[in-house]
Amino acid sequence: MRRRHFLGTVGSLAVAYGAGPSSAPALAASWNGSGSGGPPTVTPDDLEFRPHRLRPGSPHRAGLLRGQVEKIVPAAEEYMRPGPGRPNPSHPGFVLLAARNGVVVEHEARGHALRYAKWDEATQTAQELPREQWVGMRRDTIFDVASVSKLFTSVVLVSMAERGEIDLDAPVKRYLPEFAGSDPAKSAIVVRQLVTHTSGMKADMDLQPYPDREARLAAVYASPLDNPPGEHYTYSDLGLISAGELLAKVAGKGLDELVAEIITRPLGLDDTGYNPPKSKLDRVAATEYMPWTGRGMVRGSVHDEKSYYLGGVAGHAGVFSTASDLAVFGQMVLNGGTYGGHRIVGEKWIRKMLTNQNPGMGAEAARGLGWQLDQRFxxxxxxxxxxxxxxxxxxxxxxxDPISGSLFVFMANRVHPTREWGTESVYRRAPARRLARAVPVRPAVSRAPWYSGQRDGTTSTLRVPLKEAVRKDASLTFRLWYDTDPADICTLEATTGAGGDAEWKAVPLRMRVEDHRWRTGGEISGFSGRQWLHAQAALPDGVTGVRWRYVNDEDQQGRGVYLDDVRVLAGSRPVFMSVRPRDNARVVADGWELSGN
Incomplete structure (x- = not known):
């Protein structure tokens, strides 16, 4: 494998993606070699970490587009109201933080941390508190982060593995004998599988019937496996509960102490931990009305039932944090395991933590050591x-996003007053999309390439009509940049007909970047390294027009498709060149636009 490093402003990736004083991506890209094996990709081994400290700054300083940055907060606000497909708000309020290369361009709070008194399940209605008792969101509001807690457990695990205190491929029972004591089938489970959700353990169970913490943990260990270890992916809280107990057993101290010792104290995360003290209750966002747990409207104790019955400290849930604290935690990973002069995990282990441990198990199963990877939802x-x-x-x-150096933290109490609201992740995707769009794509040749945009549930076409048919030896070349949801497909098509009834057929494409070459049947979709490619196609004799037809599904998006320096040739003679203004003016765009970024 040949490797090409893109550093500073040198190399095609740095030119293609980003602009401004902070634009250099923290990436050294490695391509798949030559042949027809598919487009280039990026792995954790290709990342070059450049530590940053978070600090407020302008979009320009972050190398972001101001107009797009200004859309991030409104995109999130939209989901505080009912809308198409959602009869209720997705959440009553939020705090978000958006940054690139350490420059925080948005850190805003909207809505309410406490608004509702209860939820009536029988009538499916929420009872609001008197307005004077509502509590507004603040930038330092403390949230129950639920399963984001799994990341803290995983970083502790990786840190202890790095120090040689735990072998990730050793049987769990070596460190936690009681784990397999009542169920010999668990003897084959290794430590790594607890955080990659491949242990075979069940997803969930009810711990309320058991009398105390010891009995509840024994029930977790005794629960029968759903699958043989290592063969299937099942997102399992029980696996992370077991991981947390394993860490505590090895270290001889509680998981909460380990998280404080290894993560929160070194990073200065003063508002992050388990079971927040009463002195901070006025800053804690309420969660759900939960009478079945013996509580009313929950505020200040963990929402997750299993963690609640385990005392609020568990490997799968229980952490409370703020947007700014969680941003430091995320930036530490973007930095390669360090922040503010404190090394939490070594770079080698950060790469392991971000390497997919579950190849071949499906897109949903893409997991590093605890961390979700490549999850467009x-x-x-x-x-x-x-x-x-x-x-x-x-x-x-x-x-x-290590390629662009972008960081997005979104905090919401979407279960307030009920878990039946905000069940779909569109309220997370919408502001994340705006941050991604704010990272500019520099044109390859012209000042303003054609851009597909990012619109759900649409079909957009960009058509190049030719003045006259090219009878033979017709070909097409263009520069191409694409990053799409795999379900969103842009197809190159050509016609030999005329008028509105012309029949369009897909045209096979050849693409290349550096020494990497591949072919498609005309389809453009997925990830290609976020860089400009060269594309060419042989066109049918008698061709009268070409077009790009971009079909988007109903929800998820990528960054989109850009086309530049489009040329139609008759032999070696150009009959259309998009860099010529009079030619580009003939292009018929439906949903596409000229964009310099």
Whole structure:
């Protein structure tokens, strides 16, 4: 494999993606070699980490487009109201933080941390508190981050593995004998499988019937496996509960102490931890009305039932945090394991943590050591093979995109007053999409290439009509940049007909970048390294026009498709060149636009 490093402003990736004083991507890209094996990709081994400290700054300083940055907060506000397909708000309020290369361009709070008194299940109605008792969101509001807690457990695990205290490929029972004591089938489970959700353990169970913490943990360990270890992916809280107990057993101290010792104290995360003290209750966002747990409207104790019955400290849930604290945690990973002079995890282990441990198990199963990878359902256009993060059931998410250096933290109490609201991640995707769009794509040749945009559930076409048919030896060349949801497909088509009834047929494409070459049947879709490519196609004799037809599904997006320097040739003679203004003026755009970024 040949490797090409893109550093500073040198190399095609730095030119293609980003602008401004902070534009250099923290990436050294490695392509798949030559042949027809598919487009280039990026792996954690290709990342070059450049540590940054978070600090407020302008979009220009971050190398972002101001107009797009200004759309991030309104995109999130939209989901505080009912809308198409959602009869209720997705959440009553949020705090978000958006940054690139350490420059925080948005850190805003909207809505309410506390608004409702209860939820009536029988009538499916929410009872609001008197307005004077509502509590507004603040930038330092503390949230129950639910399953984002799994990331803290995983970083502790990786840190202890790095120090040699735990072998990730050793049987769990070596460190936690009781784990397999009542169920010999668990003897084959290794430590790594607990955080990659491949242990075979069940997803969930009810711990309320058991009398105390010891009995509840025994029930977790005794629960029968759903699958043989290592063969299937099942997102399992029980696996992370077991991981947390394993860490505590090895270290001889509680998981909460380990998280404080290894993560929160070194990073200065003063508002992050388990079971927040009463002195901070006025800053805590309420979650759900939960009478079945013996509580009313929950505020200040963990929402997750299993964690609640385990005392609020568990490997799968229990952490409370703020947007700014969670941003430091995410930036630490973007920095390669360090922040503010404190090394939490070594770069080698960060790469392992961001390497997919579950290849071949499906897109949903893409996991590093605890971290979700390449998950478009909430990352949207920030998605890449090395994008990392996690969601939480209560509403939050964390997304890091190492290619662009972007960081997105979204905190919401979407279960307030009920978990039946905000069940779909569109409220996370919408602002993440705006942050991704704010990272400019520099033109390859012209000042303003053609851009597909990012519109769900649409078909957009860009048509190049020729003045006259090219009888023979017709060909097409163009520069291409694309990053799409795999379900969103742009197809190159040609016609030999005339008028509105012309029949369009897909045209096979050849593409190349550096020494990498591949072919498609005319389809353009997925990830190609976020860089400009060269594309060419042989056109049918008698061709009268070519077009690009971009079909989007109903929800998730990538960054989109850009076309530049489009040329139609008759032999070696150009009959259309988009760089000529009079030719470009003939292009018929439906949903596409000229864009310099």
């Amino acid at each position: 909430y990352m949207d256009a920030m998605t890449s093979p090395v994008s990392f993060g996690h969601t939480g059931y209560t509403g939050p998410c964390l997304v890091g």
